[in-house]
Amino acid sequence: MSPALPLGDAAPDDGGLPASVAEGAAGRAFGLYLHVPFCTVRCGYCDFNTYTSAELGGGANQASYADTALREIELAARVLEGAGLPERPLATVFVGGGTPTVLPPGDLARMLDGARSAWGLAPGAEVTTEANPDSVTPESLAQLAEAGFTRVSFGMQSARPHVLATLERTHDPRRIPDVVRWARAAGLAVSLDLIYGTPGESPDDWRASLDAVLATGVDHVSAYALVVEQGTKMAVQVRRGDLALPTEEDQAAKYEIADELLSAGGLQWYEVSNWGRTPAQACQHNLAYWRGDDWWGIGPGAHSHIGGDAGGGLRWWNVKHPRAYAERLEAGLSPAAGRETLDLATTRLERVMLGVRLADGLALDLLSTRARREVAGLVADGLLDGRAALGADGHGARVLLTLRGRLLADAVVRALTD
Known part of the structure; x- marks a missing residue:
């Protein structure tokens, strides 16, 4: 099961927000995350807030979920209006899970229509749904595109059947080229998500997965190192000795292989774990998270964030x-x-923690005086780009990770935060 919700202040029953969240809102993008908490099978490594039908009792069925989510969309529209926030159309909508596409396409379309009625969609808005490769058909993808979805992110994870079996993924990897082709035929942009470092995955297995991704010609790839969370089935298997986790050196080598092959295939990193063919093909919804924009999270366990860089922002969870x-x-x-109110120190800390991971870099003047003194040492250690730190590349003095720095991004963040 997923981890416990964070501790925080009590949230009001009407969901009301303080007036402080409206400050500077006109300069921030607004997005919607919509959580669909259903899966046909719970994967052994997963600690997301997801459920199979066997785990749910009455009042929590898939058939009624769209109507329930629409109630929260209506509540969100009232709360934001009551807080005096300016009218902002949605720049991004991201439907995640779980497996959103276990719901009928008509339900996903109704939820998107509800969001469109509440706020409107900005011109060129990015509207994404996650999907498992075995949860779509050419017809369902065409229906989603007709409803206004612009993008689909498939959980591929690996091209090797034995790796998928360890992860307890249910799809046939031979289906990947088909679903990519179907999605493109429907007019959808496509991203493929990979996991590296699964127990039993060799470097050749990982290369085969990357080769399979590149053969599809997709314009976006996410590649995440497997993290075994406490409380998951896989954590029990590791503790019993049934599965052996890879070494840090193995994980680092696989990241380097990913960057090498994806870069050679025309995909450039824009965040430590994400590659896109062009800046326009980066996941705009995730960039909004990393840049501290506003979003409302719909669904059980979903998190929301409204507020700016000057403090006074608010984060809450369902x-x-x-x-x-x-x-x-x-x-x-x-x-x-x-919920919790974010003071200026917390806001700046999170800005550094997330901004450091981006290929755009982080402006040096956003660092504290102490953190700026650390930069020269990080450059000397090969973790930060020296020309970027001096502003010699024409983009202003900024913190920019090298490839070695991406491998040790958490250490860089620790050095640059107080």
């Missing part, structure tokens, strides 16, 4: 279980379980 989520909305209450 109750976790779909049944509790549905019951609160049916009673006319906000599903928020708790």
